Amino acid sequence: xxxxxxxxxxxxxxxxxxxxxxxxxxxxxxxxxxxxxxxxxxxxxxxxxxxxxxxxxxxxxxxxxxxxxxxxxxxxxxxxxxxxxxxxxxxxxxxxxxxxxxxxxxxxxxxxxxxxxxxxxxxxxxxxxxxxxxxxxxxxxxxxxxxxxxxxxxxxxxxxxxxxxxxxxxxxxxxxxxxxxxxxxxxxxxxxxxxxxxxxxxxxxxxxxxxxxxxxxxxxxxxxxxxxxxxxxxxxxxxxxxxxxxxxxxxxxxxxxxxxxxxxxxxxxxxxxxxxxxxxxxxxxxxxxxxxxxxxxxxxxxxxxxxxxxxxxxxxxxxxxxxxxxxxxxxxxxxxxxxxxxxxxxxxxxxxxxxxxxxxxxxxxxxxxxxxxxxxxxxxxxxxxxxxxxxx
Numbered sequence: 001x002x003x004x005x006x007x008x009x010x011x012x013x014x015x016x017x018x019x020x021x022x023x024x025x026x027x028x029x030x031x032x033x034x035x036x037x038x039x040x041x042x043x044x045x046x047x048x049x050x051x052x053x054x055x056x057x058x059x060x061x062x063x064x065x066x067x068x069x070x071x072x073x074x075x076x077x078x079x080x081x082x083x084x085x086x087x088x089x090x091x092x093x094x095x096x097x098x099x100x101x102x103x104x105x106x107x108x109x110x111x112x113x114x115x116x117x118x119x120x121x122x123x124x125x126x127x128x129x130x131x132x133x134x135x136x137x138x139x140x141x142x143x144x145x146x147x148x149x150x151x152x153x154x155x156x157x158x159x160x161x162x163x164x165x166x167x168x169x170x171x172x173x174x175x176x177x178x179x180x181x182x183x184x185x186x187x188x189x190x191x192x193x194x195x196x197x198x199x200x201x202x203x204x205x206x207x208x209x210x211x212x213x214x215x216x217x218x219x220x221x222x223x224x225x226x227x228x229x230x231x232x233x234x235x236x237x238x239x240x241x242x243x244x245x246x247x248x249x250x251x252x253x254x255x256x257x258x259x260x261x262x263x264x265x266x267x268x269x270x271x272x273x274x275x276x277x278x279x280x281x282x283x284x285x286x287x288x289x290x291x292x293x294x295x296x297x298x299x300x301x302x303x304x305x306x307x308x309x310x311x312x313x314x315x316x317x318x319x320x321x322x323x324x325x326x327x328x329x330x331x332x333x334x335x336x337x338x339x340x341x342x343x344x345x346x347x348x349x350x351x352x353x354x355x356x357x358x359x360x361x362x363x364x365x366x367x368x369x370x371x372x373x374x375x376x377x378x379x380x381x382x383x384x385x386x387x388x389x390x391x392x
Contacts, residue, residue, distance in 0.1 A: 040087060043121050044129050048087075051113035052080050055106060075103050079110065079140065086136035094143050104144060111137050179209040203252030236386040237275035239302045239310065240265040246283045246300055253290050254298070261286070264301035266310055271383035277357045278381070282312065284350045285377050289316035293374070305380060313378035321369040329367070 059072035075098055082092035097103055114137065118130045183206040186194060194202065243263045254261045282300060289298045296317030303311045321329065329351060355365040358379045369375040 040129050040133065041125060044118070044125050044133055047117040047121060047125075048080075048083065048114055048133060050117055051110050052076055054113050055109045058109075061109070071102070072106065075106050076110075079103060079107055082140045082143075083110075083133075083136050086139045087133050092136075092140050092143060094140075097140075097144060099144070107137070107141055107144060111141070179205070183209065200252060200255070204256060206249075206252070234272045234274060234384075236270060236272050238269055239271060239383075240269050242275060242279050242282065243300055243302065245279065246286050249283060250286050250290055250298075253287070257290065257293070259290060259293055259295070260297040261290075262297055262299040262301075264299060264303070266302045266304040268304055268385055270386045271310065272386045273381060273383040274361050277361055278312070281354045281357050281379075282314065284354050285314035288350060289314050289318065289375070289377075292316065293318035296374070308382055308384050309380055310383050311378055311380045313376055315374065315376040317374045320371040320373070320375055321367070326367075326369075 056069075056073055056076045059069045078097045082094060082097055086092040111134075114134065118125060118134075183202050186198075186202050240263075243265055247261045247263055251261060286298060286300055293316040298317075299313075299315045301311075301313045301315070303313070305311050354377075358365045361381055363379040363381050365377060365379050367375065367377050
């Protein structure tokens with residue numbers, strides 16, 4: 001239950017009443033003529049005071065981070081006190097400054113407002129004094145960034161670290177889903193005609209948003225083990241439909257790089273298996289093949305190797321994977337590669353999820369690579385044939 005707490009005004013020390021956490025911020029006041037003035041001229045102090053007041057009065061600009069005007073006032077008071085201490089040569093006391101996005105945002109606004117007011121002072125202040133005050137703001141900023149990073153690191157390493165990562169991934173995926181829907185709606189001219197250039201641009205937007213959404217999904221899936229099959233039971237599906245869907249999604253990326261996407265469907269198309277997992281694996285492999293191919297093509301193939309088995313492969317004409325990258329290729333959260341080296345993705349999540357999904361479908365992901373011929377990822381799935389009447 002939230003308690004009613006008295007808050008000091010950030011400049012006058014006047015107490016306010018509000019409901020919320022028990023903030024105990026010191027009044028952000030100083031006596032320029034006294035020892036606390038630290039030798040800074042009154043106009044310089046007044047510039048900081050006016051900046052703080054201006055930021056506090058515009059609390060609606062940070063409403064996405066703040067619950068109320070009172071919360072903003074409390075944060076501003078903490079920050080103001082720390083800046084004052086740094087400006088008079090003391091070590092800023094960061095013990096009471098909240099380590100959150102609101103504090104970081106407000107500090108940036110105070111810095112910007114202070115720069116404007118120092119430039120407007122007439123006569124101009126002594127440059128050394130202006131730099132001293134701005135340096136105090138930077139000291140507080142650096143301390144806050146270090147504290148924020150440490151807090152984030154501690155949170156990630158704590159018992160709820162995985163939950164935090166999943167929450168962030170969910171927060172990313174929701175707006176990306178909206179972008180995908182709107183881009184597809186515009187691209188299909190449901191809201192009015194679009195020209196060819198706009199259609200191509202919308203395709204790139206869709207592909208980029210889909211890629212980001214896939215990363216968020218990979219994080220969530222990895223937290224769940226990475227081998228969760230959406231289709232709990234095998235269902236009938238068309239392999240050709242899956243291949244064509246993959247091509248349609250990545251085509252804008254391929255066209256932007258002047259690459260072709262080739263499809264090679266099997267003779268016997270209709271099968272029984274896990275189409276959602278299969279689509280995700282092929283799409284991830286194809287997207288990354290395009291990423292590391294400068295010229296030529298990417299081929300997505302499905303070759304029947306027996307009456308009930310199909311080999312799926314994604315082949316590119318890229319530069320191949322160097323031997324030193326092969327040992328950790330399937331590891332999630334592997335160390336970042338050196339600039340210019342092959343990396344399936346920055347985090348390694350995509351390929352790790354692909355391998356887990358392939359194993360969940362009863363197969364093993366394999367790879368062939370060479371600098372002369374590119375890279376080929378492939379796996380064989382047991383997929384019983386299904387009659388056309390079972391589809392749809």
